[in-house]
Amino acid sequence: AQKITQTQPGMFVQEKEAVTLDCTYDTSDPSYGLFWYKQPSSGEMIFLIYQGSYDQQNATEGRYSLNFQKARKSANLVISASQLGDSAMYFCAMRKRTGANNLFFGTGTRLTVIP
């Protein structure tokens, strides 16, 4: 069965430093997609970055990059030069299976950026 694991309930990072949020997944499907979302205290989910299982390069979107290690089934989010506005919950999600349109979410990591 598909599974997403985020082992860090909470993380702290100093402003302007980089931080890595961990995500491991389990699937037997060769084709899958991985997503990261940010949820600030306002509650709305904001899409950050996407990685397809067949993508050759790690995805990057501005200060966000995804450290995709397929053999280890990990898709860690790296945030460079942290800002106070990065304080939020972060969720890793996976498209459940080929042909499916629904995502399966991890339990999230709460990131706090310290001034």
Add this chain to the structure above:
Amino acid sequence: DVKVTQSSRYLVKRTGEKVFLECVQDMDHENMFWYRQDPGLGLRLIYFSYDVKMKEKGDIPEGYSVSREKKERFSLILESASTNQTSMYLCASSLGAGGRRNEQFFGPGTRLTVL
């Protein structure tokens, strides 16, 4: 600008009441989703719909039903609200059909309290 709206940000209901949560998207998306979010559990899928009048159960459908009479509108119904349905409810929509098209766009959420 893409948009998913939900009928209420906050809702307080009594045990046994019938509750309707409405969601509207303006992106002509095929797929719509209802999640509930609880601390430490992440987002859990209640129901989703991939077309008008079509619906599929998610991971926790018990106690809920849905309706999709028009493409842009997806309603979540609690037939007889119970206190264990107190939660944050998030609606989302996506284009679907693989890759980045599975990105889900979320509404602002409805925080439901059942007394």
